[in-house]
Amino acid sequence: MVPPIVTLQDKVMLVDDRLDRRPGSHSLGCTNHVFRDAIIEAINVFADCISEYIGFCMDNSIPTKEVHCYPNNIPWVTSDPKALLNKKNRALSSGDCAELKHIKRELKHGIRESKDNYKRKLEDELENNNTRDIWVGRREITNLQRKGGGTAYGNEQQANEFNQFLNRFDSSSPTLISSGHHLQLNVAKTKEMVMDFRRNKPLHSPVCISGTDVDSVDSYKYLGGMLDDKLEQTPNMEAVYNRGLKYAPPQDASPCTKRLSEIERQWMHCFGRSVELFLSADYKLPEDAFNWWKRLQLERRNFSAYSETVGRLFEMIPPSPGLSEPRPGSCRTCSLVGNSVKLKGSNYGPEIDSHDIVIRMNHGRTKGYEVDVGTRTTHHIMYPESAVDLDNTTHLVLVPFKIQDLEWLMKAFTTGFHGTSYVPVKSHIAANKEMVMVVNPAFMRCVHDSWLSKNGHYPSTGFMALILALRICDEVHVFGYGADNDGNWSHYWEKLKDKKFKTGLHPGTHEYSIIQKLAEKQILKFYEGR
Structure with missing residues (x-):
């Protein structure tokens, strides 16, 4: 590619280009008004010329790479769910509510099926001890491109205790938290609430701290509100209601059988x-x-x-x-x-x-x-x-x-x-x-x-x-x-x-x-x- 020809304009001599900065003044000080338009035009032409030359240099010296980005580019979103997503967008644009409702139902089923297929794929890789594909999948999901390993810390005992804690739902042995974790807890005031939304809930062993089992509860008061293991609002509603009744003013006589206070x-x-x-x-x-x-x-x-x-x-x-x-x-x-x-x-x-x-x-x-x-x-x-x-x-x-x-x-x-x-x-x-x-x-x-x-x-x-x-x-x-x-x-x-x-x-x-x-x-x- 032939570079553009850089031309220099005639020089313009300025004696003094200081502006008069007095409030309301629009004069150019000592600069003659005759040269004003010529000066601005010369600067604009010169700037355009330099910009073109910089662009030419960038195009010929800076390497570029074309990258395609796709929405929902996650492992289980295959061509079938993407086709359904496109159909959903077309139905949304057309304003066809009946078609949109139908496609939403199909999309929900399609995504569930794709996730199940991807789940089976991961399970097969784990069963076959295919560690290479497992780590490739991890990088794909997390978009991790870093090379080299991190620095491990801790010891084998802590790692085993942590694994045991995470798998306590499938284990009959108690979960221990040792002093090696430097965790200071008042066991009497510590409660465990398990939120398990599986249909068949297995029994799990209690958490053990310093030889004492932590009580397991279905609901607990936290920061002034009631939480339960189903994440429902009902316990909190009842707590607020019952607390309010303590401060209710005396009820006036009313002909109603049941009058709201x-x-x-x-x-x-x-x-x-x-x-x-x-x-x-x-x-x-x-x-x-x-x-x-x-x-x-x-x-x-x-x-x-x-x-x-x-x-x-x-x-x-x-x-x-x-x-x-x-x-x-x-x-x-x-x-x-x-x-x-x-x-x-x-x-x-x-x-x-x-x-x-x-x-x-x-x-x-x-x-x-x-x-x-x-x-x-x-x-x-x-x-x-x-x-x-x-x-x-x-x-x-x-x-x-x-x-x-x-x-x-x-x-x-x-x-x-x-x-x-x-x-x-x-x-x-x-x-x-x-x-x-x-x-x-x-x-x-x-x-x-x-x-x-x-x-x-x-x-x-x-x-x-x-x-x-x-x-x-x-x-x-x-x-x-x-x-x-x-x-x-x-x-x-x-x-x-x-x-x-x-x-x-x-x-x-x-x-x-x-x-x-x-x-x-x-x-x-x-x-x-x-």
């Missing part, structure tokens, strides 16, 4: 965090709550689009919800009616209708089932894909999962909604728009994080309705919750076709166990049905 009501506020139940014209959703909410159904629009949509929504519906939390001295009783097949033949209708507020949800219906589910409805909780027509005296409580759900609410009352979703959506809805309430996405997140300990993709409509009822009612009566005998969420008005449905994307078993625990504590009354 003030400390219990604070406990319902997502464990100390005050979160608004419903959106209002003055409420500003935190952006981190929006970022959590937008992932529920793959919302692609940003926070600004959400804020703009909410602003337009409250130009049409009331600026604040029409239901407040209970006041001291009052007694507001509520019936919360789920859609479980357990309601069929229950004869709960009169009991359901006897309460001040009757909350129903989704496709729940009363016509033809009055004896079992009652006739009254004061609040109906729904989302666009489960919407039903209401009368003029019933509150429409919308649970939004994406910005389109808010747009649906506006269009369903006016011009009609003509968008698409994963199932057909009603174009128009009959309801009283002066009685519309919209659940706060931050409250949805609170229920998922605090109540469900982040179990499941997001809470079911029924579980969010339950926590809403606990917040707005003094006394809560729960009907129609729970799976059928096959473990499926089936409805009282229809026969379930998909016998493998179970509880869908929701942690149904975990939600049901929380309802049972709240009933045991007499925080609510649970009617289990048939």
Whole structure:
């Protein structure tokens, strides 16, 4: 390659190029304005020429190497999972929720199969004592390129004790910690908690320190919180609740059979965090709550689009919800009616209708089932894909999962909604728009994080309705919750076709166990049905 010709420009003589630095001054001091443009042009041309020559030298003298980097380049991600990942990205770009759900299921199965294959490969290498391939695999996983060995320290006894400690679950001999480790522990205050999530848990020997076995416990108080060996939130919830009851103020006389105390009501506020139940014209959703909410159904629009949509929504519906939390001295009783097949033949209708507020949800219906589910409805909780027509005296409580759900609410009352979703959506809805309430996405997140300990993709409509009822009612009566005998969420008005449905994307078993625990504590009354 022929190097570029470096040309020198004519010299420009400057007598004095000092700038006048007085405030507001733009003069060039003694430099004549006639030469200013010529000077700048000469400098630019000279700089470009030098830059080109430096680039030429770099291209011809500095060695380069082309490196290809691939995402998820880990040993068990083979060509099959990569193909599924590409299909998932294409489905995500197209916005096809049904296809995306199908591909996610395939991808989960494909990754599991690839990991099993890689596991079998490693096991074969270990069984055949193929140390070379084992170390090659270690470098591949950790990206370790360092040559040469490190310096070993310690002694054989410590190494054996460490190995024995790591393998104590498969050993019947006690695990010893000697003074050679220079570990000073108060054995009486030391506890061992084993977190083993295997289906068949083997018995393990206790840790032994200075000849004394360490006690093994299922739960332990640490830094003010309760931990258990299943990493569940329940022990901590119960500890906070019981501690709060010690400081509860005296309860005023109330006509309610079971009235929540003030400390219990604070406990319902997502464990100390005050979160608004419903959106209002003055409420500003935190952006981190929006970022959590937008992932529920793959919302692609940003926070600004959400804020703009909410602003337009409250130009049409009331600026604040029409239901407040209970006041001291009052007694507001509520019936919360789920859609479980357990309601069929229950004869709960009169009991359901006897309460001040009757909350129903989704496709729940009363016509033809009055004896079992009652006739009254004061609040109906729904989302666009489960919407039903209401009368003029019933509150429409919308649970939004994406910005389109808010747009649906506006269009369903006016011009009609003509968008698409994963199932057909009603174009128009009959309801009283002066009685519309919209659940706060931050409250949805609170229920998922605090109540469900982040179990499941997001809470079911029924579980969010339950926590809403606990917040707005003094006394809560729960009907129609729970799976059928096959473990499926089936409805009282229809026969379930998909016998493998179970509880869908929701942690149904975990939600049901929380309802049972709240009933045991007499925080609510649970009617289990048939």
